[in-house]
Amino acid sequence: MTSESDKSDVVDSPIGFSQHDHGACVSDGLAAAAAHCKEGGLRFTPVRRKVLEILLQEHRALGAYAILDRLREDGFGSQPPVAYRALDFLVANGLAHKIERLNAFIACVHPQKSHTPAFMICRLCDAVAETLSSPARGALGDAARATGFRIERTVVEAEGVCPLCVDKGDT
Numbered sequence: 206m207t208s209e210s211d212k213s214d215v216v217d218s219p220i221g222f223s224q225h226d227h228g229a230c231v232s233d234g235l236a237a238a239a240a241h242c243k244e245g246g247l248r249f250t251p252v253r254r255k256v257l258e259i260l261l262q263e264h265r266a267l268g269a270y271a272i273l274d275r276l277r278e279d280g281f282g283s284q285p286p287v288a289y290r291a292l293d294f295l296v297a298n299g300l301a302h303k304i305e306r307l308n309a310f311i312a313c314v315h316p317q318k319s320h321t322p323a324f325m326i327c328r329l330c331d332a333v334a335e336t337l338s339s340p341a342r343g344a345l346g347d348a349a350r351a352t353g354f355r356i357e358r359t360v361v362e363a364e365g366v367c368p369l370c371v372d373k374g375d376t
């Protein structure tokens with residue numbers, strides 16, 4: 206698989222809210238991360254891999270303490286720095302994102318591509334779906350260009366109700 210051949214994936218539909226083969230999310234996510242680390246000469250240590258696996262298990266953001274609990278259950282120790290250092294590594298290398306709104310973390314769904322993520326967060330069940338945003342192109346980009354402001358980072362976190370919760374009539 207080359208990065209040239211899968212550019213069509215860039216315009217994807219967020220999978221977090223739809224029915225899909227979730228086993229593939231976990232195995233493909235771990236395989237992609239391992240390949241990404243190998244390519245970049247990064248060390249994909251067992252604890253980094255475990256933290257990513259925990260994040261991949263659900264399309265839901267997890268706080269550092271929830272992650273720490275799972276690490277402890279799996280025998281990786283219980284020192285908070287262990288979880289924080291692994292999360293820092295995953296975020297710094299584009300394998301996971303921090304959801305500021307929830308102070309929690311989620312596995313990236315397209316780790317090989319440089320992108321600005323946008324998140325849709327369900328306020329009822331905490332499900333999170335990631336999609337791509339293009340701040341340079343929208344109204345924000347226009348305003349930035351007009352004022353000579355150079356955008357370095359944007360955070361797009363939409364809060365609302367996911368399709369599953371709408372169907373359940375919880376609103």
Ligand SMILES: [Zn+2]
Pocket residue numbers: 220225226227228230231264
């Ligand atoms: Zn999935």
Ligand SMILES: [Zn+2]
Pocket residue numbers: 302313314315316320322335
């Ligand atoms: Zn991402």
Ligand SMILES: [Zn+2]
Pocket residue numbers: 327328329330331332366367368369370
């Ligand atoms: Zn929901």
